[in-house]
Amino acid sequence: MTNRSFIPAILFLFCMVMPGAAQQIHKSLKNKVEAWKNNPALQHAGIGVFLQDTETGEVLAQTDPQLSLVPGSTLKLITTATALEILGPDFRFETQLAYSGEIKNDTLFGDLIIVGGGDPTLGSDYFKEHYLDNHFLNHWLKALHEKNIVHIAGNLVTDATIFEDQMIPNTWIWEDLGNYYGAGASGLSVYDNLYKIHFASPPQAGQPTRIKHTSPFIPGLELENQVKSSNINRDLAYVFGAPKSDKHIIRGTIPKGRNDFVIKAAVPNPPLLLAWELKNRLTETGLSVAGFIHEKKEPDNLTLHPLAHTVSPKLIDIIRVTNHESVNLFAEHLLKYLAWLTHGEGSTKKGLDVIADFWEKRGISLDGCFLADGSGLSHFNAITTRQMVEILYFMKNRSLHSDLFFTSLPYVPNGTLYFFNPLNFPGQSLRAKSGSMTRVRCYAGEIITQNNQAILFAIFLNNFSCSQTEAIKLVEDLLVEIAKK
Structure with missing residues (x-):
């Protein structure tokens, strides 16, 4: 967009001048956004601003309401809102340990099967008290001992068929695959589908580093280490590799002179990791497995006998973590589970259909909204600020769960709002979800002004030429102006 064409788009923000609250917002924002249009960093940017009175529904200010922009992780608001409305706050995912065949004396003549229920949080570091203090593997072993099983004549089978075999949405970029934030959603996920790679680096910069070990151990994985030591004192190493692939490459740099520098990566095959850990625990406690680890590829009608059930935390707790910490994995799980629940097919595509259908039936037009995943990691997502605020207004x-949903959004300086100065937004007066990727910085949520007016907002910046820090400052200054009125 040229500077000449950019100016009218910004000036449109002030076309909606109405009495009362809208007039006040108009006056407070005029100088701030006028400065934006003269900022060289925004000359070619896509800008979306939409403000709506929380109680009355009055539109207080807006830029081009039809402009579709990349929302980044603010898209998680739509995914979590849809899941909360359909599933309810008390919903829990379930993982089952079961067996086929029969038990005679101390031997299971059949397979031991881990049946995934789409739980994104099994063994999650975000829920240590729920899963790790009373470890789910201990619970499963106890169930086997109560049946007096000592020998398993069959295989150890993983069943993740509740979700499609493809863990990664089609439109995620290669740079994200293999890294922890790009972990794919499996019907049988574990430990946030991430592992840690421990490095040692030499005291000189520009030299090869050494991988010491991974935690946990990832069976069958081959890591090609191309990471060098650096004078830069931060993690600039990236893991490249597709899900289910046995070979991943690590490129980039880590700080020099480190004895144990840790980076996080995505587990390529979560069901295999879980089965491997269970088999090791079985062996340690004296239970033998005659067969092999086997991954079920298709659902079947095989009769299973339940041994143990492991349930997740409540959905509202999962949503709080998703929105506070911006966990891509959790959002993609919610999307696929909605697809499975509605269509019997746990796929990204069907999940996106569920979201679109849900909001269209509630009178919110998604014309010009293009959804590619549930987390916002895809650059192919696009939505207008009006549509984002309309969903927040609903x-x-x-919503029967209004308070629960809005308290799931972080407030300054928590979660993804840690960049903002808490002195500017005291007393939880700003609750919002942020979204960022290369040349994208977005915010959506609710702000309470000094006059106690509640305003729902979405502010999207795309394709700016300044740094992320500068873009954050621009948005923060705008929100401060809103809060003063």
Whole structure:
């Protein structure tokens, strides 16, 4: 967009001048956004601003309402809102340990099967008290001992068929695959589908580093280490590799002179890791497995006998973590589970259909909204700021779970809002979800002004030429102006 064409788009923000609250917002924002249009860093940027009174629904200010922009992780608000409305706050995922065949004396003549229920949080570091203090593997072993099983004549089978075999959405970029934030959603996920790679680096910069070990151990994985030591004192190492692939490459740099420098990566095959850990625990406690680890490829009608059930935390707790910490994995799980529940097919595509259908039936037009995943990691996502605020308005005024949803958003300086100065937004007066990727910085949520007016907002910046820090400062300054009125 040229500077000449950019100016009218910004000036449109002030075309909606109405009495009362809208007039006040108009006056408070005019100088701030006028400065934006003269900022060289925003000359070619896509800008979306939409402000709506939380109680009355009055549109206070807006830029081009039809402009579709990349929302980044603010898209998680739509995914979590849809899941909360359909599943309810008390919903829990379930993972089952079961067996086929029969038990005679101390031997299971059949397979031991881990049946995934799409739980994104099994063994998660975000829920240590729920899963790790009372470890789910201990619970499963106890169930086997109560049946007096000492020998398993069959295989150890993983069943993740509740979700499609493809863990990664089609439109995620190669740079993200293999890294922890790009972990794919499996019907049988574990430990946030991430592992840690421990490095040692030499005291000189520009030299090869050494991989000491991974935690946990990832069976069958071959790591090609191309990481060098550096004078830069931060992690600039990236893991490249597709899900289910046995070979991943690590490129980039880590700080020099480190004895144990840790980076995080995505587990390529979560069901295999879980089965491997269970088999090791079985062996340690004296239970033998005659067969092999086997991954079920298709659902079947095989009769199973349940041994143990492991349930997740409540959905609202999962949503809080998703929105506070911006966990891509959790959002993609919610999307696929909605697809399985509605269509019997746990796929990204069907999940996106569920979201679109849900909001269209509630009177929110998604014309010009293009959804590619549930987390916002895809650059192919696009939505207008009006659509984002309309969904927030529904959740605020029509949802039975309004308070639960809005308290799942972080407030300054928590979660993804840690960049903002807490002195500017005291007393939890700003609750919002942020979204960022290369040349993208977005925010959506609710702000309470000094006059106690509640305003729902979405502010999207795309394709700016300044740094992320500068973009954050621009948005923060705008929100401060809103809060003053």
